[in-house]
Amino acid sequence: MFERIAELAIRRSRPVLVVAVVVVALMGAVGAGAFGKLLGGGFADPASQSTRAGEVIDKKFGGETNLVLLVRAADGRVDTPAAEKSGRALVADLKNEKTLANVVSYWETDSPDLRSRDGREAMVLAHVKGDETQQQKNATELLDTYTGTYQDTLTVKAGGGAAVGSDMSTQVVDDLILAEAIAIPLTLLLLLFVFGSVVAALLPLAIAIIAILGSFAQLSVLGSLTDVSNSATNLTTALGLGLGIDYALLMISRFREQLATGASVDDAVRRTVNTAGRTVAFSAATVAAALAALLVFPQYFLRSFGYAGVGVVAIAAIGTLFVMPALFVVLGHRVNSGKLPWARTARPDARTSVWGRLARTVMRRPALTALPVLAVMLLAASPLLGITFGTPDERVLPEGAESRQVATALEKNFNGSDAAALHIVIEQRVSKAPLETYAGELSQLKGVARVETSAGTFADGQPAEAGPGDAALGRPDAQRISVVSSLAPRSDEAQTLVEDVRALTPPDGTHPLVGGVDAELVDSKESISSRLPIAVALVGVTTFFLLFLFTGSIVQPLRALVLNVISLGATLGVMTWIFQDGNLSSLLGFTAQPMEVSMTVLMFCIAFGLSMDYEVFVTSRIKELHDLGEDNESAVADGLGHTGGIVTAAACLLAVSFFAFGTAQLSFMQMFGLGSGLAILIDAVAVRGVLVPAAMRLLGRTAWYAPGFLRKFHARFGLSESGPAEPATPLPSEDRPRTSSGV
Structure with a gap:
């Protein structure tokens, strides 16, 4: 397949680029309507008891207070x-x-x-x-x-909920505009620094534009077919910009490397597609597999990120595989045009590069160098021992937001807020006597201020007011009960009250549904936690299988999974220390609160997928050298020497896209951006620079082990970066073309 892609680019480069321009224009036209089709919210499980309670209240009682x-x-x-x-x-x-x-x-x-x-x-x-x-x-x-x-x-x-949702929806767009206004200029400056060439630096932006416009077109189409969260736009821009640049960076670096050996443009394109192109395709598969795990969750907020993530990864990979080789053919050696003053005139040898020397240093004393890094990462992960989870509320907004100010005033100045009450609905007729008994028992639960029913208001087990009660709470075929508490909304005590209410024996023959903001939180946590093992298993199994196909080893996938878990643990621990424990809250301008459960799951999947992205970048080159006959240590050192600079540059560029969301006013978007960016840097520097060579040295030849039957399976179905073409023979150094490579 990759040979055919290369030949298509060589023989039909200009038609390929014309088609690409037309497709991009069409994607832009379709994607322009995306915002009008995307939805807010999406944090609730549509099958949960709280959601069903809200539907009944909407249908028979005109809706809950929002x-x-x-x-x-x-x-x-x-x-x-x-x-x-x-x-x-x-x-x-x-x-x-x-x-x-x-x-x-x-x-x-x-x-x-x-x-x-x-x-x-x-x-x-x-x-x-x-x-x-x-x-x-x-x-x-x-x-x-x-x-x-x-x-x-x-x-x-x-x-109230509707006002908070309105403020959040508006803020998402504002945060996105600001983040991209920061990320795109910084990314361009970094690309100029990395490549040392204006032309080479602009090429990755072309792929990023394709990825972003394509993902918006995808969201527009999906928004016409199913529920898609408007927050997915943030992921498409950050991930599209980052992955488009990552993949293009790998391709450009390999193409320039081949040109530097004296290969013709056509041969350089063939070799690049067969090596870096394979890596891009495989890397995209691993990232997409991690993001596809989000589709197991019923909340369309998470499912939307699954749709958007898989789509933007696929579009970025397709754009890289087809458009980038055609651009190489058209540009040829002009890919190095516009050389900047700081550009290197020759590529450093992999053995003498910073990353190659670091790998050799680590492998001389693997335990001595790896243990301090592991200790720091485990220390960073330690706040996870006290992690708690919540769902977005008005506290994710800045303190100046009006809906947040109202929530604060209600909590401080009023005796319990009906807006934060638990809403119990019974889809049957209930006689007055059993209704009064049930309401009295509800009013005796810890934290309940009063219970309002059509039969009267109750407090501490007794009628609190004379009179017939609120007739609007009763219907011939349904009853609604409002349980107003004195507890802070979404607190641990408020969640315990939900469980107590649901555990209370209802009137005979009835099946109450309990809703309200605290019930929604309880149900969301239960829904996500019940499906999280399935998502983790899918990510683990698919990643293991894909890495086995790529390496032919069962040890390499296990090593990659273990190191990724350690890296992610450190990242999530730091985010817990910041956003839950409140450290740096004054600097970043947020209110400490439990970790947002959906965003934490999202960050896990994205960070895991991107970690595997860099895993493939590094392992592919190590595997290529190992297959060419180098011993394990030399393959690791030379592989990191070739790819360390690329991975570092790619990580910095992608991290910029995510770190830009640290300027967001929504605290869960801050957490998402800072956490994803930190995970990328930890993985690219600490894991790839230290833990990978240390692990490979300690594993030795075992690193490439697979049982005999799996070796036969891999020989038939496995993948490899090396491809069929042999590397071009290097020219003598004095005859080697001068390049402006910075990676």
């Missing part, structure tokens, strides 16, 4: 005649909005729970209609209309 308007009297208390008049006018306007339902206010109910303790603020509760994306859109329009000053007597701020 919008909280915090109304403050401009002068005095909310009970003054002027404030009450304006408040009632505000409520009347809200009830006329077609996108709202279940509008409830302090001025209508006179409930003390909807008024702040100092009497200066009151709540208006409502449900914004539609799915998560429609809710965000509707909430944005409502916020534009009603927040701010109302009739010169009230100040209105918006909070």
Whole structure:
């Protein structure tokens, strides 16, 4: 296959480039509509009890409260005649909005729970209609209309799930624009430094553009077929830019290396496609396999990253394999044009390169050099012993976000918030007596402030108020119960309360569904944890199989998996130390909270896939030299000497794309960017530079072991970077063309 790709590029280079330009233009046109099709949210399991509870409440009770308007009297208390008049006018306007339902206010109910303790603020509760994306859109329009000053007597701020979602959706786009504005210029400067040639530096950006536009087109198509999160755009840009540059970097370096040996342009293209091209294809397969594991999770937030990740990897690889060789044919030796002052005039020998010398140093004292590195990485991983998990809430937003300010005010100034209540729904008719008994028992659970039902309000096991209760909570064929607690939302105690409520014996013949923000957190954690072993097993098995096909050894895949686990443990430990424990919070501007469970899983899969990317880069060259007859130590040292600079440059370039998201205002996007970038650098420097040569030296010839039947299998079906073509014979050094190689 690779021979045919090379011949296509050599014989039809210009038609290939014309087709590529047309395809890129079409992808850009299709991808332009992606943002209008992507959805917000997606963190909930659609089959969970909390989701089903929300669906029943939407269908039979008009929906849960997801919008909280915090109304403050401009002068005095909310009970003054002027404030009450304006408040009632505000409520009347809200009830006329077609996108709202279940509008409830302090001025209508006179409930003390909807008024702040100092009497200066009151709540208006409502449900914004539609799915998560429609809710965000509707909430944005409502916020534009009603927040701010109302009739010169009230100040209105918006909070609740719909307002938080609206703020997060807007912030995702702003963060993406800022990150790319930082990443792209820095990447170009680094490429100029690495290649020392303007033309060579611009080539990887061409592949990156293809990858990014192609992935947006893919998201646009997928958005028409299934639910896709708008956060997936962040991954496509960072990963598309990074992988496009990584793959192009490997191809360009090998092509220039072949030209430097005196090979003709056509032969250099053939050799490059058969060696580096194979590595790119295989590397893409390993990264895609890791990201495909995200598809086992039911949350479309994670599934979206699986779709986007696999797509952008495939597009980057296809663009590299077909477009880059055609560009080589057209450019030829002009790939080195635009040489910059710092460019090297000759490629250093692999044996004398920094990475080659480092590998030989490590292999002389493998245990002595590896143990300190392992100790540091295990120390970095130690915060994982205290890791806890959560889901995104208003705390991921900057402190200045209005929806976050409202959440803080509700927690501090009100006696329990209905917006954070547990919602129990029973899809059957329930008689008054058993309903009262059940509500009384619920009100006695630890942390419960009150229980509201159609039969009355209960506290501490007793009716708290006289009267018939809230008739809106009862239907002929269903009952709804609101359990308002005094506990901090999403705290460990609040999650325990969810379990206690679900464990309580319900009225005979009923099957209550428990929803609400705390129930959603409990269900999300359970959903992800139950499928995580499947995802990890898929990643491990597919990676092992692919690396076996590439190396013909069963030891190499095991060595790679062990080192990757250590590297990822160190990365996740550092992220826990920062984002959960709150270290560096003042510098980065975030609020410490439990690790976001979906983003942690995502970071694991991406970091694992990219680690395998560099594993393939290094192992492919070592395997090639080993197959040519070099002993194990020489193959490792020379292989790292050839690829160490490439891997380091690629890692720095890819890390820049992710580190740019450290400027994000959403804390979980900060964690994703910084964690992914750190994982790449740890893997490229500590693992590839020290632990790989140390492990290979300690393993010795065992590193290439496989049972006899597997050797036969590999001989028939295995892959190799070496390809059929023999390396070109080097020219004498005095006749060797001067190049501007920096890698």
